[in-house]
Amino acid sequence: MFNSIHIETDRLKLRPIGLHDLDQVFAIFSDVQTMKFWSDPPMQDRAQAKKKVLRNVQANQNNAALSLVVESKVQQNMIGQISLFNIHQDSARAEIGYVLSRSHWQKGLMTEAISAFISFCFSDLNLRRLEADIDPANAASAALLKNMGFSLEGFLKQRWLIDGVITDSEVYGLLKSTWLDKHPL
Template identity: 35%
Template sequence: MPLPLPIATARTTLRPFTDNDVDDLLDYHARPGVARYLLEGPLDRAGVIAKIERHKTQIGLDTDARAVAVAVEYEGSVVGDVGIWLLDETNERAEIGWVFSPEVAGKGLATEAVAAFIDAVFAHFPLHRLEAQMDGRNDASARLCERLGMTREAYLREDFWSKGEWTDTIKYGLLASDRTK
């Protein structure tokens, strides 16, 4: 069953992607600084269109996509995207990831939006565990994990080959039971 959307927070709306989101996503996904710690490089218009088409199918963990992706809207523009995807056949472990425009850094919008998304996902799907992993240099995402109450569980040295270099990986975890403490 799809995740009920939209999800409204005090300042953001988490909603499905639409074809009208291309320019907003291109604004931040095309920036080398934004793509620095992502698996893919900066996206061009065709790459953003393909991303939106893929995200439009990611509406539920119990669908063929086994993923949920949402656009984060603030003051009428998409300023971020958040997604989760199942990690194994138990259907109880998922990974979360996000990308936000640098224009909204420091405003607490990522924390607000991702926390609401996590709450909705845990309320709607029978997940036991949510994980986040990132490049070891991605201090902003690590700080976001900590603000979300996630526990830093591992720091793996030079364990991933990305964009022509060995990179470190930080792993965070959050149990469904952590949200009720």
């Protein structure tokens, strides 16, 4: 099912990732500023990008995780990615992650993409809860999550070791009922 998901907004298409996205994946995930708050260091070569894309394609095929490209309708190319992972069907919950190419920051594009993605998760996938784990220093991501209705639920000290640097995490949560109060399906 995950390989057939397509979501459209006014300016964007969300579609399954594929090998044709390899150059854009490398461009996004190798950018030091874009990856500043990510849980992996920036990619150093295209082989890493290919491995990531193949892993995402396989996860989509197995319905183990969902990786969607955020594609600009105007430019008709990948400008970001949204993922759903650690999916617990019995508990109807999962984690989300997202990244946007630096050249597209501050344009409301991720707000548009995440809003459509959340609606899809709660309606089509019938999830009850979404979670997000972010670096506490990532003010833009915290603002996005709060704007979407997520609540800060926890602070995890020294959770990640990335390129020799230990970082903390903030954990945010959003319930379907909270989302539906503001965004009826």
